[in-house]
Amino acid sequence: MKVTLKNIGKKYEGREEFTIRNINLEIEDQDFCVILGPSGCGKTTLLRMIAGLNSVTEGDILFDGRRINTVPPKDRDIAMVFQSYALYPHMTVYDNMAFSLSMRKERKKIIDERVREAAESLQITDYLYSKPSDISGGQRQRVALGRAMVRKPKVFLMDEPLSNLDAKLREHMRVELVRLHKSLETTTIYVTHDQTEAMTMASLIVLMNDGVIQQAGKPEEFYNKPANIFVARFIGSPTINIIEGTVKDGKFITPDGILSITPCLEDKECLSSYEGKSISVGIRPERFESGDHHLDKFDCTIDVVEMLGKEKIIYARLDNGQELVISTPGHYNYNDGERHTFGFDISALHFFDNDTGLRIN
Ligand SMILES: Nc1ncnc2c1ncn2[C@@H]1O[C@H](COP(=O)(O)OP(=O)(O)O)[C@@H](O)[C@H]1O
Ligand SMILES: [Mg+2]
Structure with missing residues (x-):
């Protein structure tokens, strides 16, 4: 699904200033779009607007050309993965993954197929009957991904999903996410403050600062033709002179x-x-x-x-x-x-x- 943002602005109630200003963006079907920027620049705010969890103060959000500003989250055909995983601790991995489909009253057979298919591709089949407390952080992260996958959404929204993992596992999961995206071909919007995640995974990077897009484009464009000093300093390690x-x-x-x-x-x-x-x-x-x-x-x-x-x-x-x-x-x-x-x-x-x-x- 194609996601279009037109002149998007966000002002939180009780705040003097806009947190997000004048965001214009076209995320094509099957894109892996990474929204990148320092902490507090408004990445989560923007993602939650796309999810329908934050109201839109200004502008329009379009899914395949259709304005969805006021469509409730459950009707947006999206699935969100949070940094905190947000798994239900008293449920097994299986039930966590099955939960949203059960709520939708999907047939047991379909639910079972979907859960097993997702578990297989994430290599967590062996843990389906464990509780979240009995598996590692990396496995919990996979369960959170699996729970999003079983819904077969038109768009994945991910908010810093790897930041609770240690460096080695994060590196590993980066590659796995890219593989997963290649096989599922689902439009993905992924939020991170980590330039390496953006450079390695994105087909489209959107670098934000202070609620405004600094540059949007392919990873190599950020390295070879940074649009301004902020971008030049943000991308590349060690930092540009x-x-x-x-x-x-x-x-x-x-x-x-x-x-x-x-x-x-x-x-x-x-x-x-x-x-x-x-x-x-x-x-x-x-x-x-x-x-x-x-x-x-x-x-x-x-x-x-x-x-x-x-x-x-x-x-x-x-x-x-x-x-x-x-x-x-x-x-x-x-x-x-x-x-x-x-x-x-x-x-x-x-x-x-x-x-x-x-x-x-
Ligand atoms: N519910 C809220 N009400 C008021 N201000 C908020 C709310 N959520 C976030 N903010 C503010 O909006 C700004 C951007 O936050 P956020 O979108 O979480 O940034 P990021 O995800 O890039 O770190 C911050 O200054 C934050 O304090
Ligand atoms: Mg955030």
Whole structure:
């Protein structure tokens, strides 16, 4: 099912300001849409509006073109998975999964088929007659998913469903969710604050901040063409380096002149209207290279080296005190206190307008 949000706004009663503002979005049938953003930006509020659990202050929500603003949750053909799982503790796994279908007075045979089919694909058949308290957190999470699956909804709504799991299990469940989505092909709207979950699972990422969409698009667009400084900083680990400066004679230059960058021709054209203005340049930590074979290079002092195995993270400092984070392969040798020359390819640069924060090139 296709989900369309038109000029959606939400103002909670008793609050001065809108929590959600002017959200416009088209989530295509079979999309895996991840709504991403920092805590408190309004992700849960928006998801609950789509579910029908929050009223809509402004705008329209359409399911396959039909306005559903005032349709009650049970008639929306959706199933929701919460972070807390919200399983009934006194019921078996089987009964938890069967519950919504029993409430609908579905035939016993159909219920049994659906529960077993879901349990099979989630590999929880062995626990069907256990109570939630007798299974692990990861298994409980599967039960919560199974309970949503048996309803065969047109849309899955998931609110941080993996955040109570430990790191290893979360990684595992990410892949399982993607597999599940491939086989069920059900439109999914998934809320998380975790950029890795968004980048690995989404066909469409919607990054929000402060109740407003910052960028919506494919994962690679977020990495390669962040729409503004907030997006650039939110996606990518370690965080992108942002350096402030001005445009002078078509070049980017820091106030003290220590770092001067000649942009590539294409960027130069974009920067031409910024002559004399304050802009920032962004360089991802993994785009620096050791040595001085690059045209654009700089000397720095290494403060701290973090060894992560496959990569080393270097915290370095230019002579003007500007801090830089550089990621290099783990087998390269760097030590605290050393001086080094690093360079970068000018194709690696992102330019931003300092007044608006918006991307220039
Ligand atoms: N029922 C409510 N009444 C009033 N304010 C609320 C309510 N629920 C959430 N909020 C506020 O709305 C903002 C967004 O919250 P939420 O949607 O839960 O964000 P997120 O899920 O991105 O962490 C927060 O400032 C929160 O305090
Ligand atoms: Mg939330």
